Amino acid sequence: MMEPHEFTWIFGVTMVLAFMDAFGIGANDVANAFATSISSGSLTLIQACVCAVFTEFLGALLLGNQTSETIKSGIVPLDSFAERPEMLMVGMMCALAGSASWVLFASRRGWPVSTTHSIVGAIIGMGIAGYGADAVDWSWSGVGGIIASWFLSPLISGIIAAIIYMLIKYCVLKRQNPVKWGLVTVPIFFFLTTWIEAFYIIYKGAPGTNAKKLDIGIIMGIAFGIGGFFLLFALFFVVPWLRRRVIDREDLRWYHVIIIPLLPKRPIIADAEDQNEEAKDEKADNDSQESTPDERISEKEDVVNEKKKDDSATVSGKEKQSLKEEHAHADQQDKWWKSASGIKNRLVYVLLHGVRQDVRNLNSAHLSNIHAAAQVYDSDVEYMFSFLQVITALVFSFAHGSNDVANAVGPLSAVFSIWESGQVSSKVPVPIWVLAYGGIALDIGLSTMGYHVMRRMGNNITLFSPTRGFSTELGAAVTILTCSQLGLPVSSTHCATGATAAVGLCNGGFRAVNWKMLAWCMFAWIVTLPVAGLISGCLYAIIIYSPSFVV
Numbered sequence: 001m002m003e004p005h006e007f008t009w010i011f012g013v014t015m016v017l018a019f020m021d022a023f024g025i026g027a028n029d030v031a032n033a034f035a036t037s038i039s040s041g042s043l044t045l046i047q048a049c050v051c052a053v054f055t056e057f058l059g060a061l062l063l064g065n066q067t068s069e070t071i072k073s074g075i076v077p078l079d080s081f082a083e084r085p086e087m088l089m090v091g092m093m094c095a096l097a098g099s100a101s102w103v104l105f106a107s108r109r110g111w112p113v114s115t116t117h118s119i120v121g122a123i124i125g126m127g128i129a130g131y132g133a134d135a136v137d138w139s140w141s142g143v144g145g146i147i148a149s150w151f152l153s154p155l156i157s158g159i160i161a162a163i164i165y166m167l168i169k170y171c172v173l174k175r176q177n178p179v180k181w182g183l184v185t186v187p188i189f190f191f192l193t194t195w196i197e198a199f200y201i202i203y204k205g206a207p208g209t210n211a212k213k214l215d216i217g218i219i220m221g222i223a224f225g226i227g228g229f230f231l232l233f234a235l236f237f238v239v240p241w242l243r244r245r246v247i248d249r250e251d252l253r254w255y256h257v258i259i260i261p262l263l264p265k266r267p268i269i270a271d272a273e274d275q276n277e278e279a280k281d282e283k284a285d286n287d288s289q290e291s292t293p294d295e296r297i298s299e300k301e302d303v304v305n306e307k308k309k310d311d312s313a314t315v316s317g318k319e320k321q322s323l324k325e326e327h328a329h330a331d332q333q334d335k336w337w338k339s340a341s342g343i344k345n346r347l348v349y350v351l352l353h354g355v356r357q358d359v360r361n362l363n364s365a366h367l368s369n370i371h372a373a374a375q376v377y378d379s380d381v382e383y384m385f386s387f388l389q390v391i392t393a394l395v396f397s398f399a400h401g402s403n404d405v406a407n408a409v410g411p412l413s414a415v416f417s418i419w420e421s422g423q424v425s426s427k428v429p430v431p432i433w434v435l436a437y438g439g440i441a442l443d444i445g446l447s448t449m450g451y452h453v454m455r456r457m458g459n460n461i462t463l464f465s466p467t468r469g470f471s472t473e474l475g476a477a478v479t480i481l482t483c484s485q486l487g488l489p490v491s492s493t494h495c496a497t498g499a500t501a502a503v504g505l506c507n508g509g510f511r512a513v514n515w516k517m518l519a520w521c522m523f524a525w526i527v528t529l530p531v532a533g534l535i536s537g538c539l540y541a542i543i544i545y546s547p548s549f550v551v
Helices: 008-040 045-063 065-073 085-108 115-131 140-173 178-204 216-247 254-262 269-290 293-312 317-339 342-355 365-373 379-384 386-404 406-421 432-454 466-485 492-508 515-544
Strands: none
Touching (some): 008 115, 008 406, 008 492, 085 115, 085 432, 115 140, 115 406, 115 492, 140 178, 140 466, 178 386, 178 466, 379 386, 379 466, 386 432, 386 492, 466 492
16 A cells, blocks of 8 residues: 655645646636626736636635536546556556647647646546546436537526626617616626625635535525625715716726715816827827937838838739738837836746736737628727626636636646555545636736737627626626536536527627637537647556666
8 A cells, every 4th residue: 555645756746837828728728717708808918817816816716616627537436446556647647748739739829729628538538548438427417418518508698698698688778778777787687696696605615614515505695795795885985986987088097986975077078089189199299290200201111111012912902901900919019028128027027927918809800791790889888898897807716716627736736645645535624725726827928928828819809898808707607606516517618609699699690600710619529639638648657667676
């Protein structure tokens, strides 16, 4: 039998691989939580990353335990490793290697793959390589239930998101006075959103509390109380802020919400915008006067050369636009790098590189027909739902952290418990520090590489606005939180994609959805499981069946 604290090197390597896997999960699945908010303009990329740093970490820390148990012991029966606990340590190490390799590879290329598929496929590959197909639990309590959730989650999230959007569409957007009805319904959606999050947090039970032991009636009462608080907050703070911002056109900032009852009348937005335009024009004139004659001649030569390049181009209009977008992005990156003088500034440039990207795809030529097919409603009403969309993005990110952290910390917790006790046990809870470790890795991954996948989601599938983004995120969040409570590690990619497609169909029909992108997503989902399983299985087979030189 294995003694405690044996094979420390396996535990150490697994720690590194778990961090890499969680890093890749953050880099890939961050698009599922915030791509719609960024695409609709409710948040900038850097604002989304700052918000997600907290929500992803707290979701992993508070609600990540249940799904971690499923990943750790629900796929390959632990009885197979009862006599050789160290073999399970090696197996989970190889599973993380297979999952991390594929997720990082896909994230670097902007492929929105399912990280849940990746780790499940890797564990299956490890189990088959070591003990054959019979060692894998294919029943509903194991792989069967997980696979079923992959098909059910996009369907369920799509239905929920479609219902929410249709309610907004016909109760607000298509009404004769949509601004009035927007002010009426915003507090209601504030209540629903906060009630859903509060209910799941309490019902699941945060670690170290007795929340799980509470009666369902008490939990419902507490959740309604929290939802009621935010309902009153919306009525007395958010709605007056929206009325003054949208109807009276006052120049207000988001932080004025908390002091709106005491805030005196502000200048109207038009005056502020005019001042900004005048300041920009004045600055441009000053820059032009300060430039030397040689610089002005050089600028004119650049314009002439650029015009010659455009005239000599033989590519089609869409290809020309695509090339122009790529050149603009490259020039922007080059400009940022050249402007960063000194080691300190260049270090800041490297650290902020991941949050300085344009991921909205608003000027993309190949998406123009898809965006044109989407219906456009009153911009003031859409603006009213920006606050709600930010809240649902936070809820979705919280749900993502609670569910997808299991993909990395589940195998790590199995290795840690074996290393600490010297035996296999399915009853050991996932330590808090393991959940925190995975949450930190998620945050770093999404802040540095998340923009690659964001470009493939959001407006690249259908044109987003705050109402559509709110419906998509709330529908996906409800699905993820529900399945997380049931112990099913559903894919947030599936939930977000299903909700996005459903809202796109409700908003503009078949032509308003980028079906080629959806087909590519589905293909990537199918490829993920066998690729990750093959990497993990081959690595595990090499390790356990290699010739031994120990006499």
